[in-house]
Structures are given as structure tokens and as C-alpha cells.
Amino acid sequence: MPKENPAIEQKVTYLEEIEAINLLKYGYAA
Amino acid sequence: MAHNALEKRIQQLEDIESIKCLKFDYAEGCDVVANQNNLGPLLKVFTEDAVWDGGAFGKHVGKAAIKEFLSGIPAMLTYSMHYFMNARISVDNDQAEGRWYLLAFFTDVEGNDLVLIGIEDDVYKRVDGKWLIDSMTLTTHSQAPLSEGWHAAVSELFGSK
Numbered sequence: 120m121p122k123e124n125p126a127i128e129q130k131v132t133y134l135e136e137i138e139a140i141n142l143l144k145y146g147y148a149a
Numbered sequence: 150m151a152h153n154a155l156e157k158r159i160q161q162l163e164d165i166e167s168i169k170c171l172k173f174d175y176a177e178g179c180d181v182v183a184n185q186n187n188l189g190p191l192l193k194v195f196t197e198d199a200v201w202d203g204g205a206f207g208k209h210v211g212k213a214a215i216k217e218f219l220s221g222i223p224a225m226l227t228y229s230m231h232y233f234m235n236a237r238i239s240v241d242n243d244q245a246e247g248r249w250y251l252l253a254f255f256t257d258v259e260g261n262d263l264v265l266i267g268i269e270d271d272v273y274k275r276v277d278g279k280w281l282i283d284s285m286t287l288t289t290h291s292q293a294p295l296s297e298g299w300h301a302a303v304s305e306l307f308g309s310k
Contacts, residue, residue, distance in 0.1 A: 131158050138165060145235040148250070
């Protein structure tokens with residue numbers, strides 16, 4: 120993996136945001 | 150962003166996904182015990198020192214004790230189907246915690262259909278690169294015949310409003 124790769128970083132951020140939204144919805148359910 | 154920091158973020162996402170798969174294996178393993186009288190898949194998800202605390206179903210410490218408990222399940226149930234939802238997983242290096250909503254359906258040996266509603270709190274450990282369940286604590290809200298429903302048990306827990 121290159122030291123700086125904006126495309127990969129964007130994908131990781133996207134996955135992290137999905138996980139964060141899942142947690143938000145589970146918090147809403149709880 | 151530094152190479153190392155990005156790798157850590159990816160590792161965190163991979164760990165969460167692995168633990169979700171582990172819990173799916175646990176669910177399937179529970180059902181294989183009741184439906185096929187096979188303890189093998191379920192025992193594979195636990196650490197050697199794992200604690201299975203099922204509340205009214207007993208607390209079983211160590212894989213051998215868990216195996217002994219599970220071996221009695223097929224004599225009680227002819228069918229089970231576990232659904233784990235609303236996962237909240239936090240990872241700290243080689244240890245992690247998770248909370249799951251549980252909805253499970255059973256048929257007992259007398260032909261009664263049962264519904265279980267509860268919460269499971271887990272601790273996971275990474276052993277030789279593989280995530281395993283180190284402890285599971287079940288908090289049951291209700292376990293009752295489908296015909297009776299869950300209102301009696303949950304009224305006792307949370308009060309009637």
C-alpha cells in the first residue's frame with residue numbers, strides 16, 4: 120500500500136461512515 | 150495520512166467484520182446443535198476458557214463445561230433458529246466487546262413453539278490470529294410459548310405502562 124493514497128483513504132472513510140451510521144441506528148433502537 | 154494509521158483503520162474494519170462472521174457462526178452453531186444434534190461447529194467458536202452465562206440456563210465455565218451443557222440441548226429442543234441483530238462492536242487490539250439483540254424461535258420436545266427475546270453481551274479474543282468468543286452473557290427479556298406472548302415477562306421487567 121502506498122504511503123499516501125487518497126482513493127483508498129476515501130474508501131476506508133466510506134466504510135467507517137457506514138459502520139458509524141449502523142451504530143447510530145442501533146443506538147436509536149436501544 | 151501516514152501509511153500506518155490507514156492500515157490500522159482498515160484492520161479495525163476487518164476485525165469488526167470478522168467478529169460479525171464469528172457471531173453468525175455462533176448462531177448457526179446453536180441451531181446445528183438442536184436441529185442436527187451436532188456440537189462440533191458451535192464448540193469451534195469458543196476460547197478454551199470461555200464462559201457461557203445463560204442466566205436461567207446456567208453459567209458454564211470452560212469449553213468442557215459448555216460442551217456438557219450443550220450435549221443436553223437435543224433432548225430438550227427439536228428445533229431452533231437464532232437471529233442476532235443490532236451489533237455494537239468495539240475492538241481494542243486483540244480484545245473486543247459486542248452487544249447483540251437476540252430473537253430466537255424454538256420447538257421443544259413436547260411440540261411447544263417458544264420465542265426468546267434477549268440481549269447478548271460478548272467478549273472476544275484474538276487467538277493465533279483468529280477471533281473467538283471468550284465470554285457470552287445472556288439477558289433474557291422473555292422466553293415463553295408463542296401462544297402466551299412476551300407481555301407478562303416484559304411487564305415484570307419494565308413495568309406495565
